[in-house]
Amino acid sequence: MDKQLFDTQRNHQNIFYRKLSKRTLLTNWLAILTANLLSPNLEAKTVKKETNKEKNTSRNIHEYYMRLAIKEGKNVPKYPFGAVIVNRLTGEIVSKGYNQSTHNPILHGEIVAINNCAKHKIKILWSELDLYSTAEPCPMCQSAIEWAGIKNVYYGSSIPFLQGLKWEQINIRAQEVSDRTPFRNTKIIGGLLEGECNKLFLTA
Numbered sequence: 001m002d003k004q005l006f007d008t009q010r011n012h013q014n015i016f017y018r019k020l021s022k023r024t025l026l027t028n029w030l031a032i033l034t035a036n037l038l039s040p041n042l043e044a045k046t047v048k049k050e051t052n053k054e055k056n057t058s059r060n061i062h063e064y065y066m067r068l069a070i071k072e073g074k075n076v077p078k079y080p081f082g083a084v085i086v087n088r089l090t091g092e093i094v095s096k097g098y099n100q101s102t103h104n105p106i107l108h109g110e111i112v113a114i115n116n117c118a119k120h121k122i123k124i125l126w127s128e129l130d131l132y133s134t135a136e137p138c139p140m141c142q143s144a145i146e147w148a149g150i151k152n153v154y155y156g157s158s159i160p161f162l163q164g165l166k167w168e169q170i171n172i173r174a175q176e177v178s179d180r181t182p183f184r185n186t187k188i189i190g191g192l193l194e195g196e197c198n199k200l201f202l203t204a
């Protein structure tokens with residue numbers, strides 16, 4: 001190869017690499033810019049999606065346990081107060097109970113569930129437990145829940161709703177009992193499957 005041809009080829013090569021280099025840089029820069037512009041949105045979208053999924057899963061789990069409480073309540077259609085105690089950490093259904101006040105006036109569903117729990121479980125970590133009840137716990141039951149140290153309470157029908165249906169109810173809300181229990185920090189969540197629970201009491 002003569003020198004002139006060699007030089008010409010090298011020049012073309014250099015121009016090509018310079019062009020390639022510029023193009024590569026531009027492409028890389030665009031890629032970085034696009035990634036930076038898009039990624040926060042993508043990330044936010046993913047997080048939002050996961051949160052909604054978690055919420056749905058969480059709601060489904062709570063509804064599942066409440067359906068078991070409803071099933072308990074249906075054992076006594078005239079007094080459809082059913083309760084289920086669940087280990088929040090393992091998902092184990094620890095005990096169940098339904099209203100037996102026709103035999104003993106203080107045997108409300110929650111009390112029966114707590115008694116069953118104490119009877120059958122040798123070692124109980126009460127703070128790991130949550131209680132699901134078709135109706136808002138009365139002051140007696142909420143006090144028992146506080147003494148036991150059950151962490152979270154989920155209920156369907158509220159005390160005012162039951163009073164509206166002329167059910168005998170002591171006029172103290174579960175939240176008030178909880179607020180007046182300084183040695184616990186029980187969380188009370190009402191309105192879980194409220195429609196289905198209300199239906200139980202409407203048709204009792």
Ligand SMILES: [Zn+2]
Nearest residue numbers: 108137138141
């Ligand atoms: Zn009660």
